[in-house]
Every structure is written in C-alpha cells, then in structure tokens.
Amino acid sequence: MADRGRQLKLGAFLMTPGHHVAAWRYPDTTASEVLKFKFYKKLAQTAERGKFDLLFLADGYAVSETYPEAVAQTVTVRPEPITLLSALSSVTEHVGLVATVSTTYNEPFHVARKFASLDHLSDGRAAWNVVTSGNPAEAQNFNKDHHLLHSLRYERAEEFLNVVTGLWNSWEDDAFVYDKENATFADRSKLHTLHHKGEWFSVRGPLNVARPVQGHPVIVQAGASEPGKELAARTAEVIFTAWQTLEEAQAFYADVKGRLGQYGRSPGELVIMPGVFPIIGRTEAEAAEKKALLEQLIPQEAGVSLLSNLISFDLSAYPVDGPLPDLPHLDQINGGKSRFTLLKDLAERESLTIRQLYQRIAGARGHREIIGTPVQIADQLEEWFVHGAADGFNIMPPYLPGGLEDFVDLVVPELQKRGLFRTAYKGTTLRENLGLKRPPHPAAAQLAPLT
Amino acid sequence: MADRGRQLKLGAFLMTPGHHVAAWRYPDTTASEVLKFKFYKKLAQTAERGKFDLLFLADGYAVSETYPEAVAQTVTVRPEPITLLSALSSVTEHVGLVATVSTTYNEPFHVARKFASLDHLSDGRAAWNVVTSGNPAEAQNFNKDHHLLHSLRYERAEEFLNVVTGLWNSWEDDAFVYDKENATFADRSKLHTLHHKGEWFSVRGPLNVARPVQGHPVIVQAGASEPGKELAARTAEVIFTAWQTLEEAQAFYADVKGRLGQYGRSPGELVIMPGVFPIIGRTEAEAAEKKALLEQLIPQEAGVSLLSNLISFDLSAYPVDGPLPDLPHLDQINGGKSRFTLLKDLAERESLTIRQLYQRIAGARGHREIIGTPVQIADQLEEWFVHGAADGFNIMPPYLPGGLEDFVDLVVPELQKRGLFRTAYKGTTLRENLGLKRPPHPAAAQLAPLT
Incomplete structure (x- = not known):
C-alpha cells in the first residue's frame, strides 16, 4: 500500500430486504420482516460483528404511484430511519448510525434536536445524511403542488445546515455544572442563543439538548452535482457517491478533496465512500448464478x-x-x-x-457492481482504495440478511488479512472510528492559543 | 369495589430527573444523567417490573429564557421523546410508549410515519400524546413571531389528527401478501390514497409504512378546555388530566364520558388518567420530611x-x-x-x-399531590378510582429513580393486594393492556356484516 497503515472505512447500507429491486423475491430473504425489529437487530449486530464503521439508511417521504404495477411489485414500506436507528442504538455498542433526513421537508429545530438526542443516547454514534429530496411525489405530502427547484433546494439546504450546526452549539461542552449546593444546573454564560434570521428560516434557539457527544453528529452528503460538490466541500465529513469506473471515481475524489482548501479544510477531514453492490460467491460460478437469478426475478x-x-x-x-x-x-x-x-x-x-x-x-442503482469470489471482491475494493478513488465503501448487499453475512464472513476477513481493515474498534465514537476530529465549540475555538 | 374485577391503569410520567422543580438538587438524583441512555433504561425497566401500562414523556420545543435565573436553576435539556422511546422499545417488552408531539409545529406525514414506525418496531406499544403547544417561545424556533391562537391551534389539531389517522389507514391490514411466485408484494386494491385537501393541510398520501400493529397507535390527550374536551370526546382514547379535588375530577369524568355518545362511542372507549404526584414515606414522618426538603430546595x-x-x-x-x-x-x-x-x-x-x-x-404543577405511607397512597388512589373520578393514574415521581422505585416496590404491591392492579401483563399491545379495542380499517368496517 502507498500509505502504510491507512485502512479503509466500511458502511452497511441497509436497503431492506436488499438493494436489488427483486431482493424480496430472492429465496434467501423473508420479505415479510421488512417492518420487524428483530430483522434489523440481526443486521445491525452482523455489521458490528464485521467491525463496520456505520449503518446507513436511505429515506423518502412518499409511495410513488407513477407506475402502478411497480407499487404491487416492489417494497414501498420501511421504518422511518431515526426511529429505527434509535431502537438499534440500544442493541449495538460500536457501529455508527447514519440517518437520511431531507432539508426540503423538515424544520431545522426538530432535525438538530433528534440528531443531538440520538448522539447522546448512543454515546456519540449519530450521523446525518443530508439530502434535498428528488421525488416530486414527496412535495404533495407536505402541502406543496410542486417539487422545489434543484438550485433552490441547495440554497435551502445550506441555510438549514447552518441553523442546525448553530443549534448544536447552543451550549458549550462544559455548560452543565450540576452544582446542587449553589442551585446551579447550568452556567448561563455558556449558553449561546442563535437568533438566526435568514432567507429560509427564522430560528431563535437555543436548543433544549446539550451539545452532542461528538460536538456535531457526523455530516454525510451524497450530492455530486456542482452545487452538491460545493456544499460537500464546505460542510460534509463523509461523501457517499456513485461511480462506475475507476477513472470517474478518481476524478471526483481529486476534485472534491481539491476544493477543501478553499474552506480551510484538509483532505483528511472528508471521507469519500463510493457505493458498492457486491455479488459474492464462494466460486465465480456461484456468483454468476446469483446474479442471473436476481436478473430473472425482476x-x-x-x-x-x-x-x-x-x-x-x-x-x-x-x-x-x-x-x-x-x-x-x-x-x-x-x-x-x-x-x-x-x-x-x-x-x-x-x-x-x-x-x-x-x-x-436494478441492484446497484448506478453504483459500482462488483462480482466474484471474496478474493476478487477484495481485489476490486483494494484497487480503488489504493489508487486515489476512495477512502472506504458503502456496501449495498443485494439481498438481506445473506448478502451482508457473506460480506462479513467472507470478504471482511480477506480485507483484514491484507491489513486493509480493522480487526477491532479503536474509537468509542463514530467520529473517532472514521478518523474525524471533534469540532470545538466556536467559543472555545476563539479562546484557543495562537500557536 | 363497585365494579368487581375492574382494575386501574398506571402510567409512569418520566419528567427527568423528577417532577419537582428542585428534583435535580435532591440527594437521591444524579442530575448529570439526564441525557444518558442507561438512566432511562433503568427507569423503563423499573416501570415494567411494576407492571405499569405505559411510559409517558412530555415535550416542548424551546428553552424559555423569559426568566434568566431559572435557566441556570432548572433542567432545560432532555432527549426528544420519539428518539428516546424508540431506544427504550428494544430494552422493554410490555410497557406502552407514549410520546408527546405537537400538532402546531409538525407535519402530519412525519408524525404518522414516526408513530407507525414505532408501533411496528415495538410490536404494538406506541401512543401519541396530542398537544397544541402552549409556550410562545416555541413559535420563534419555527419561523413564527407569535404563538398561534388557542382556538386556531385546536382547529389545526383536529385536521391534523384526521390526516394522521387517514395516513395510518393507507394500507389495509392484509395488504401485504409477499407472493414471491407471482411477483406480488402488495395487493394494490388494498391501498387507499388519502388525497386530503383541507384548510390547514394538503396531503396526498399514501403512507410508506404498513398499517400500525395496533391499527392506530393509542391517542392520548390532555386538554381540559372546552375545545380540548370536545376534541377528546371525539378522538381521544386516553385523557391525562389535572384535578385537585375529588369533586372536580368526578365532574370532569362525568362530563367527558357523557360526551362520548354524541360520537357513537361508549364510556369504555376512553381511559381517564389524572396525574398524581406521590410523596411516599415508609412512615408519615418520612414522607413529610421528604416534602419539606423538596420545598426547601426550590x-x-x-x-x-x-x-x-x-x-x-x-x-x-x-x-x-x-x-x-x-x-x-x-x-x-x-x-x-x-x-x-x-x-x-x-x-x-x-x-x-x-x-x-x-x-x-413546584412538584405536581397543578396535578393532585398525595403524601403518606404506601397504604395511605393506595387509599387515596382507590378513593378516586372507585368513586367515578378516574380509570387510572399517571404517576409523576417527585425525583428519579427513587420516586419511581418507591412506587413500584411499596405502592404497587399494596394495590395488587387489594385486587386493584394487575400482577402480570395480559395483553401484548398497549391497546390490549388498556382494554381498548383495535380500530378496524374503514374498508373492513364497511364490509362487516350487519348483525
């Protein structure tokens, strides 16, 4: 490896009962468990057994009825991510919890509060995948006839993020003193009221939750358009992205890492994790059979x-x-x-x-599909990792739980053998496991000595 | 007892670290654990050990800064209730999970989805305490200069509830067939799109979560104003209410139960649970000492x-x-x-x-305060229960965890000895434990034979 000791990061992107559109028809899956807690508990504990950095949940706010047959043929019902990840937080200890929440159809106060709460309850494992929503059907569930324009969604997203971050900084890290004797629960001088008035939001603050364990829950983004890349360079700590070829992925990696300097950030402050859809067989033939079966089931x-x-x-x-x-x-x-x-x-x-x-x-949805034996899968991951295309991967199992179990039992040991992946969790928070620094409170940052 | 075999219902209203405004200064409490999961896990498991029907969490969307000294002297930070109850759902098995969510500062689609998710993940233990918010500081966290007028809040609440209930009925109970052979995940004829267009909301639907395990999560309300009572008579299944005297509580009980008939409901379809703030001592002197200490600490x-x-x-x-x-x-x-x-x-x-x-x-906040030995506490609960003032009680421990532990270890056994309270959970859902029937889907109700 070029960078000795550098290890890749892994996310378990849990689209249930699998990423493939026909996953629910696959023999291995129990499609009826898609709203059952025990199903998710097993998946989360499998990911943690595999030393994954994080669980990643996508989200949407509608059942699209544009294609009526598809409503009958696909899985349209799943638990809301924050509810589910909160439930999973108490049956896991190490794995990060990434919930997708849209800035287009939410209020910053609620979003700041829910992620701060999850971060406290999970002892520092919360992350927010910031999306702007792309499905016009969602608008109609929120009093709107039309979907907000792409450019306006990004304007709103940027202000939304500023408000949420500001609310997370309502209280300094040591604001709560719990002094029973002097009747002082909180040091008021360490309370900062936001008083935000912007184009999209007017939010007074302060937040009624203490500063998160991680300072801020980790910020994840997926947009790869021009405004998406700019927003990510300014604010994202993890990028989940979709590329088909090494060249494209390298170009994106260099592009976004190159933009960080403008915002006073260094390349290590952003973890780039392309999505990968792996079809794993103990032999090449078995992998090919799985792929053929999935295609046939669409x-x-x-x-x-x-x-x-x-x-x-x-x-x-x-x-x-x-x-x-x-x-x-x-x-x-x-x-x-x-x-x-x-x-x-x-x-x-x-x-x-x-x-x-x-x-x-139908499986990877535009992300990279890799197929083969565990060694071949590991080769393909290593290639992108060592050639400047990725800091890690968001793994998209074709069907669940089998597709995740195969990755954990067959591919992870191969990556570990090569020194590419951890054999034990080192940090206690998600931020520590990802190698991201904890953001200081702005008040503390101002006081830091100039060295 | 007048109604032989009738047993009371108990809620554990967890205001942390206790309902008394000086609870955090009380020797028994660890004020620093107010955002720690282990604290809540212990409380939830204690309530379940005591066979409580439900955990009840209040909520608000602001730190009120109107009285600056109070910001330093009181507990202003707590976890968001749905996040917390979701985390608790996976470490409990029987106890109901009641989250307060305001209709004034939320969107019905999100609220329907989160409660439906929690109901699935907890196997039928979710309940929604519907409030309209009363604190003007909250408006300023949601782009508003002023708090919505009381009458308008109730208009909005009523439409909000209709939309949420409609979204919960998006799918009939047996809409999902999981037929792998015929590529049919869902029976489209059992999907009902809401197409709601009202004065406050325009929500197309359908919801992207299956019909909740309980049909609808249990609806709890607390308003006791005239519009509050009407809304409750029409829609509430549990009322949490505040009365100081037996006569007032009896009048309220008769009033609200008497209104049910107008909406085709019977008295058993609504459980009235006044709040009770108990100060429990092994002796009268110990109880009096606890009360004096709490007062002194304000x-x-x-x-x-x-x-x-x-x-x-x-x-x-x-x-x-x-x-x-x-x-x-x-x-x-x-x-x-x-x-x-x-x-x-x-x-x-x-x-x-x-x-x-x-x-x-400072403890009961207008609810009934009862003080004394376990036998005296049980006497006071029994008096209201058998004299038409209550179907059960929402217990508000002065300080935590001690106040809840005392109730479970000292008062519950006394109630059980008198046959007034269960010794084991009988139902599997909250609705079953409360003796509330499961609402049929409107489509199924239409098809029911006229007997």
Whole structure:
C-alpha cells in the first residue's frame, strides 16, 4: 500500500430486504420482516460483528404511484430511519448510525434536536445524511403542488445546515455544572442563543439538548452535482457517491478533496465512500448464478419504473427492448442530476436497451457492481482504495440478511488479512472510528492559543 | 369495589430527573444523567417490573429564557421523546410508549410515519400524546413571531389528527401478501390514497409504512378546555388530566364520558388518567420530611418562573410574599387555559401568596399531590378510582429513580393486594393492556356484516 497503515472505512447500507429491486423475491430473504425489529437487530449486530464503521439508511417521504404495477411489485414500506436507528442504538455498542433526513421537508429545530438526542443516547454514534429530496411525489405530502427547484433546494439546504450546526452549539461542552449546593444546573454564560434570521428560516434557539457527544453528529452528503460538490466541500465529513469506473471515481475524489482548501479544510477531514453492490460467491460460478437469478426475478414494470425514477423521466411508453429515447437536457431535470448523467452516459457508452439498462441498475442503482469470489471482491475494493478513488465503501448487499453475512464472513476477513481493515474498534465514537476530529465549540475555538 | 374485577391503569410520567422543580438538587438524583441512555433504561425497566401500562414523556420545543435565573436553576435539556422511546422499545417488552408531539409545529406525514414506525418496531406499544403547544417561545424556533391562537391551534389539531389517522389507514391490514411466485408484494386494491385537501393541510398520501400493529397507535390527550374536551370526546382514547379535588375530577369524568355518545362511542372507549404526584414515606414522618426538603430546595426565581409559565403571566415584578396580582381574563390567555383557571382558583380558595402557590405546584404543577405511607397512597388512589373520578393514574415521581422505585416496590404491591392492579401483563399491545379495542380499517368496517 502507498500509505502504510491507512485502512479503509466500511458502511452497511441497509436497503431492506436488499438493494436489488427483486431482493424480496430472492429465496434467501423473508420479505415479510421488512417492518420487524428483530430483522434489523440481526443486521445491525452482523455489521458490528464485521467491525463496520456505520449503518446507513436511505429515506423518502412518499409511495410513488407513477407506475402502478411497480407499487404491487416492489417494497414501498420501511421504518422511518431515526426511529429505527434509535431502537438499534440500544442493541449495538460500536457501529455508527447514519440517518437520511431531507432539508426540503423538515424544520431545522426538530432535525438538530433528534440528531443531538440520538448522539447522546448512543454515546456519540449519530450521523446525518443530508439530502434535498428528488421525488416530486414527496412535495404533495407536505402541502406543496410542486417539487422545489434543484438550485433552490441547495440554497435551502445550506441555510438549514447552518441553523442546525448553530443549534448544536447552543451550549458549550462544559455548560452543565450540576452544582446542587449553589442551585446551579447550568452556567448561563455558556449558553449561546442563535437568533438566526435568514432567507429560509427564522430560528431563535437555543436548543433544549446539550451539545452532542461528538460536538456535531457526523455530516454525510451524497450530492455530486456542482452545487452538491460545493456544499460537500464546505460542510460534509463523509461523501457517499456513485461511480462506475475507476477513472470517474478518481476524478471526483481529486476534485472534491481539491476544493477543501478553499474552506480551510484538509483532505483528511472528508471521507469519500463510493457505493458498492457486491455479488459474492464462494466460486465465480456461484456468483454468476446469483446474479442471473436476481436478473430473472425482476418484474418488467418494476424495472422500467425504477429506471424512470432514477433518471426523473417516464420510460413506460417506450419499447423495453429498444434504446433509450432522446432525453431532456440536464437543465430540465429537477431530480438527482448526477444520477441522470451517469445512467445516460452508461446507456450510450454500451448501447444498452431499456431492459438491459434496468437489469444493469436494478441492484446497484448506478453504483459500482462488483462480482466474484471474496478474493476478487477484495481485489476490486483494494484497487480503488489504493489508487486515489476512495477512502472506504458503502456496501449495498443485494439481498438481506445473506448478502451482508457473506460480506462479513467472507470478504471482511480477506480485507483484514491484507491489513486493509480493522480487526477491532479503536474509537468509542463514530467520529473517532472514521478518523474525524471533534469540532470545538466556536467559543472555545476563539479562546484557543495562537500557536 | 363497585365494579368487581375492574382494575386501574398506571402510567409512569418520566419528567427527568423528577417532577419537582428542585428534583435535580435532591440527594437521591444524579442530575448529570439526564441525557444518558442507561438512566432511562433503568427507569423503563423499573416501570415494567411494576407492571405499569405505559411510559409517558412530555415535550416542548424551546428553552424559555423569559426568566434568566431559572435557566441556570432548572433542567432545560432532555432527549426528544420519539428518539428516546424508540431506544427504550428494544430494552422493554410490555410497557406502552407514549410520546408527546405537537400538532402546531409538525407535519402530519412525519408524525404518522414516526408513530407507525414505532408501533411496528415495538410490536404494538406506541401512543401519541396530542398537544397544541402552549409556550410562545416555541413559535420563534419555527419561523413564527407569535404563538398561534388557542382556538386556531385546536382547529389545526383536529385536521391534523384526521390526516394522521387517514395516513395510518393507507394500507389495509392484509395488504401485504409477499407472493414471491407471482411477483406480488402488495395487493394494490388494498391501498387507499388519502388525497386530503383541507384548510390547514394538503396531503396526498399514501403512507410508506404498513398499517400500525395496533391499527392506530393509542391517542392520548390532555386538554381540559372546552375545545380540548370536545376534541377528546371525539378522538381521544386516553385523557391525562389535572384535578385537585375529588369533586372536580368526578365532574370532569362525568362530563367527558357523557360526551362520548354524541360520537357513537361508549364510556369504555376512553381511559381517564389524572396525574398524581406521590410523596411516599415508609412512615408519615418520612414522607413529610421528604416534602419539606423538596420545598426547601426550590430556588426562588425558579419557583416564580415555573408558576409564571404555568399561568402564562409574568409574576417576576410582584412581591413573592404577597398575593397574586389581578390576572387577565381567561379570554386573554393564549396558553393552557384549564391550568390557568385551576391555579387561580387554588390561590383564591386558600389565600396563597406567590411563594406559597409555587411551593404547592413546584412538584405536581397543578396535578393532585398525595403524601403518606404506601397504604395511605393506595387509599387515596382507590378513593378516586372507585368513586367515578378516574380509570387510572399517571404517576409523576417527585425525583428519579427513587420516586419511581418507591412506587413500584411499596405502592404497587399494596394495590395488587387489594385486587386493584394487575400482577402480570395480559395483553401484548398497549391497546390490549388498556382494554381498548383495535380500530378496524374503514374498508373492513364497511364490509362487516350487519348483525
């Protein structure tokens, strides 16, 4: 390894009962457990057995009914992430808890408070995956006819993040003194009222939760559009991102790490974790069989629907064995812009039909798919890690619990053997395990000696 | 007992580190654990050991800075209730989980989803205490200059509840079929899209969580004003309420139970649980000593501040050893109207000074205070229970964990000996333990045979 001793970070991205759109039909999965706590408890404890840095939960605020058949053919119901991760916090000890929460349909006070609470209750393991939402159906569940424009979502997100961070700093770390004798629970001089008045929010503060154990819960982002990269360079501590090729991933890695300096940050302050969808077999043949079975299980309408949602363009009227139609210009897309570009380029590069394209993305959804034996999987992870494309990976098991168990039992030992991954947790907080420093309170930072 | 076999219901109202405003100074409490999970885990498991029906958590969305000294002298930071109860759901098995969430500063989609999630994850133990918020400082944390008027808050609350209930009914109970062979996860004919468009909310639906285990999480309310009582008669399944005397409690009980018929409901469909603040001693002298110590520990500013907040009127400029000043008419009060009336009447009835009044309410906050030996405490609970004033009680321990442990170890056995309280959980859901029926899905109700 170029950087001796550098180890990769691993996230367990738990889309239940698996990332593949047909996962629930896979023989190994019990689709009926998708709202049962015992199912998630087993997954969380498996990830912790594998020394994963974090559990990662995506989220959305709607059942999309655009493609009616897909409603019947896919899993549309899952627990809300903060509720679930809070429940999991008390049956795990080490693994980080990353909940996706949108800045477009929430209030900063509630978001600051829930993550601060989870961070206290989990002794410093909370992280927030900041998203701006990309599904127009969500707007209609929140008193709106239309989805907010992409550029406005990012403006709102930036102010939202500032407010949340400000609220987390309401109290200095040592504000609570618990002095029974002198009737002083809190030192009022260490209370900072925010008084925020901005374009999107007016929030007085202070927060009615103490400063989080980690200072701030870890900030995760996934946007790869231009405003997404700028926001990430300024504020993100982990980036979850989707790339198909080493070259693309390297370019993104260099681009975003290169932007950090402008904001007074060093490259080590941001952990870049591309998504990886692994199909693991004890032999190459077994892996290929698993992949073939998953593809065969995709109902056509569910496949077209998934693809249409990912590119924010309705493909249901086009022949499934024909090419992609002429798509709108990127400027017209008000969903995930980077995903749109990635899939359009992939279809053009490999001349894929609609069916071939949805089969390709029905598991990884545009993320990197790797397939093979544990050694081959480890090789592919190592390649990106040592060649400047990743600091770690967000693992997207095709089906659960089997896909995660295979990774933990077969791939993790191989990574450990190569010295690429920890054999025991070293830190007590998520921030420590990720190698991220704890942000000092602004008041303490001002007082720090100039050395 | 008049109604042979009827047993009372018990809630553990966990205001940490105790309900008394000086609880954190009490020798028995560890004030520094107010954000630590292990503290709450111990409390929850103690309540479950005592066969309590439910844990009850209040909530608010601000640190009130109206009385600066009180900020230093009181506990202003606690975990957010849904986060905390979710964490507790996985270390308990039987006890109900009641979270307070305001309809004034939330979105129905999020509230429906979080309670549905908690109900699934806890196997049917979730309940929602519906409040409309009473503290003007909260408005300023949610982009508003002023607190919404009392009457408008209740209009909004009613529509909010309708939307949440509608979202819980998005899917019929048997909508999910998990048919791998035929690629049918859900039966689309059992999906009901809400399409709500009202005065306050426009929410399309459906909810992306299955119908809750309990049909609906149990609905709890606390309002005792005229609109509060009407809303409760129409929609509440548990009422948490505050009365000082048997006569008042009986009148309220008869009033609200009498309103149920108008909405096609029977008296058994609503459980009335007044709050009770118990000071328990092994002897009368020990109980009296505890009470005297608690009173002595109240910092004056904290006492005046608490009282001012409860009556929504600033008393800080008035002599603390003088009477209450002339208070505004009830119509001018935009906080908790029933609490205002209760405290004003109490002060007049007993000619209390401001100090005497805050000492009286510094623990119970207007709820009934009972003091004495376990037998005396049980006598006082039994009196209200058998004389048509209560179906059970929400117990408000003065300090924690000791106040709850004393109740469980000393009072519960006395109630059990009298046949007034269960010795084992009988139901598996909160609804079953409370004797409340599971609401059928409206579609199933329509199909029910007319017998």
